[in-house]
Amino acid sequence: xxxxxxxxxxxxxxxxxxxxxxxxxxxxxxxxxxxxxxxxxxxxxxxxxxxxxxxxxxxxxxxxxxxxxxxxxxxxxxxxxxxxxxxxxxxxxxxxxxxxxxxxxxxxxxxxxxxxxxxxxxxxxxxxxxxxxxxxxxxxxxxxxxxxxxxxxxxxxxxxxxxxxxxxxxxxxxxxxxxxxxxxxxxxxxxxxxxxxxxxxxxxxxxxxxxxxxxxxxxxxxxxxxxxxxxxxxxxxxxxxxxxxxxxxxxxxxxxxxxxxxxxxxxxxxxx
Amino acid sequence: xxxxxxxxxxxxxxxxxxxxxxxxxxxxxxxxxxxxxxxxxxxxxxxxxxxxxxxxxxxxxxxxxxxxxxxxxxxxxxxxxxxxxxxxxxxxxxxxxxxxxxxxxxxxxxxxxxxxxxxxxxxxxxxxxxxxxxxxxxxxxxxxxxxxxxxxxxxxxxxxxxxxxxxxxxxxxxxxxxxxxxxxxxxxxxxxxxxxxxxxxxxxxxxxxxxxxxxxxxxxxxxxxxxxxxxxxxxxxxxxxxxxxxxxxxxxxxxxxx
Numbered sequence: 001x002x003x004x005x006x007x008x009x010x011x012x013x014x015x016x017x018x019x020x021x022x023x024x025x026x027x028x029x030x031x032x033x034x035x036x037x038x039x040x041x042x043x044x045x046x047x048x049x050x051x052x053x054x055x056x057x058x059x060x061x062x063x064x065x066x067x068x069x070x071x072x073x074x075x076x077x078x079x080x081x082x083x084x085x086x087x088x089x090x091x092x093x094x095x096x097x098x099x100x101x102x103x104x105x106x107x108x109x110x111x112x113x114x115x116x117x118x119x120x121x122x123x124x125x126x127x128x129x130x131x132x133x134x135x136x137x138x139x140x141x142x143x144x145x146x147x148x149x150x151x152x153x154x155x156x157x158x159x160x161x162x163x164x165x166x167x168x169x170x171x172x173x174x175x176x177x178x179x180x181x182x183x184x185x186x187x188x189x190x191x192x193x194x195x196x197x198x199x200x201x202x203x204x205x206x207x208x209x210x211x212x213x214x215x216x217x218x219x220x221x222x223x224x225x226x227x228x229x230x231x232x233x234x235x236x237x238x239x240x241x242x243x244x245x246x247x248x249x250x251x252x253x254x255x256x257x258x259x260x261x262x263x264x265x266x267x268x269x270x271x272x
Numbered sequence: 273x274x275x276x277x278x279x280x281x282x283x284x285x286x287x288x289x290x291x292x293x294x295x296x297x298x299x300x301x302x303x304x305x306x307x308x309x310x311x312x313x314x315x316x317x318x319x320x321x322x323x324x325x326x327x328x329x330x331x332x333x334x335x336x337x338x339x340x341x342x343x344x345x346x347x348x349x350x351x352x353x354x355x356x357x358x359x360x361x362x363x364x365x366x367x368x369x370x371x372x373x374x375x376x377x378x379x380x381x382x383x384x385x386x387x388x389x390x391x392x393x394x395x396x397x398x399x400x401x402x403x404x405x406x407x408x409x410x411x412x413x414x415x416x417x418x419x420x421x422x423x424x425x426x427x428x429x430x431x432x433x434x435x436x437x438x439x440x441x442x443x444x445x446x447x448x449x450x451x452x453x454x455x456x457x458x459x460x461x462x463x464x465x466x467x468x469x470x471x472x473x474x475x476x477x478x479x480x481x482x483x484x485x486x487x488x489x490x491x492x493x494x495x496x497x498x499x500x501x502x503x504x505x506x507x508x509x510x511x512x513x514x515x516x517x518x519x520x521x522x523x524x525x526x527x528x529x530x
Contacts, residue, residue, distance in 0.1 A: 005275055008275050008276060008279065012279070061388060062388060062390075063388075064380055064384075064387050064388065064391045065384065065386055065387065066379045066380045067379065068353050068379070072323060072352075072353075072357070075322050075323075075356070075357050076321070076322045076323055076357065092386055093386075094386070111379075112378075112379040112380075113384055113386065114378045114379050114382035114384065115378070115382075127385065130385050130386040131386055131388070132386055132387075155309050155312075157309070157313050163309075163312065163316055165309070165312045167312075194319045195315070195316075195319075205316060208313075208316045208317055208319075209316060209317055209318065209319035209320070209321065210321060210323075210325070212317040213317075213321075215321070215325040216325060218322070218323045218357075221323055221325050221350055221352065221353075222323070222350055222352055222353040223353075224346075224348060224349040224350075224353050224380060225348070225391065226348065
């Protein structure tokens with residue numbers, strides 16, 4: 001054998017490229033399949049590895065935009081009160097007669113929408129319909145945020161909740177970039193998470209300290225109209241199972257293959 | 273020796289550096305290939321509560337209020353939705369007083385285009401003006417609407433109300449109606465065409481008939497919350513003598529607005 005520098009570099013580069021491309025090729029048919037079927041079917045039993053299989057239902061057709069959920073979340077989880085930092089928030093969707101869609105979330109909805117300033121973007125346009133959409137971490141079955149963490153500080157529990165090990169989070173924000181739903185934020189220096197850290201990443205835990213004690217997440221408890229429901233999908237009598245029994249749910253951005261476990265009722269495809 | 277070995281050496285060094293970095297910066301409880309996170313999971317699960325989520329536990333000390341709340345329109349609105357997190361109230365008696373009740377009501381009841389129509393909504397300016405919501409509404413039993421009017425004709429139904437509205441009927445009446453008979457329904461539930469047999473004198477001299485049930489309020493209520501100022505026994509439009517002792521808080525329970 002006769003090694004040359006050029007030969008070696010070629011070999012290594014080729015090998016590395018090959019290794020990098022191979023999985024993509026293997027996955028490709030799946031990608032195309034997913035695109036072909038416009039609405040991927042949602043398998044509720046998916047991910048039922050653990051004893052429980054938590055699920056969250058948001059019925060947007062019921063939401064009255066009172067914002068008490070946002071407030072309760074912040075109080076329960078010691079989230080900074082400023083509107084830029086949220087584990088959950090409420091968006092307002094406005095559809096005009098011309099088919100345009102406007103989305104806003106004044107103050108993230110903490111104060112509700114009753115006194116929210118008018119959005120000038122659609123002032124004067126004919127409004128066709130409008131509704132509220134509560135948002136939170138989707139606790140994906142395939143969480144992209146977990147895959148990108150360079151120090152392994154974020155992970156999925158057996159019962160399907162994505163948590164952050166804030167002792168080891170280095171605050172690099174890769175996971176914030178990776179999350180397609182904008183569900184993560186970096187705790188500012190003034191704030192402190194329930195774990196006692198600042199300048200680390202924080203996110204919705206479905207109130208892990210509550211659900212493991214048999215209580216509902218704080219946002220679910222204070223919702224006056226049942227727009228937020230929580231429970232064990234394995235239990236046919238749980239509020240989530242009952243709500244999903246007769247209504248096919250939607251999930252946000254299904255084409256990404258993240259398999260969210262927050263199921264939406266009463267939304268159309270403009271909501272993402 | 274030569275390039276390959278040197279290059280492999282570099283590769284190994286890089287991997288070693290990465291592993292050391294992971295070992296130093298990464299979660300200490302994790303071995304190299306270990307994925308047991310139970311320690312951190314436990315830590316999250318152990319965090320303290322703020323919201324107690326025990327609406328029924330409030331009953332042991334606030335029994336009466338819980339009882340009215342349970343039967344009224346806010347029954348699905350948790351105590352803590354309005355009063356805020358109650359864990360500290362339960363454990364150490366921290367006050368749950370509401371500083372600005374009106375702001376709270378408006379959050380849920382101001383008329384907004386984005387709200388589902390099923391939510392009762394009011395135009396705050398027109399409906400209340402500067403008057404506090406709680407001056408007229410009891411937050412734990414907010415409804416002020418009188419008995420609903422009968423939406424159907426009475427033909428062939430008079431005296432048979434309970435057949436359809438009894439507890440097992442097609443349109444059962446509320447639980448608090450138990451024991452009421454068909455003869456009394458129309459004293460509270462108004463019907464446009466109804467002529468009360470009691471107030472219709474038998475005999476040739478027919479007096480104008482008086483529709484049964486409380487008369488509808490013919491005027492706006494704006495600025496008139498002090499009903500008894502005008503309708504008290506000494507007012508200029510006195511209410512009937514059987515009203516003696518009634519205060520403004522109760523008038524609207526029987527008298528509907530136009």
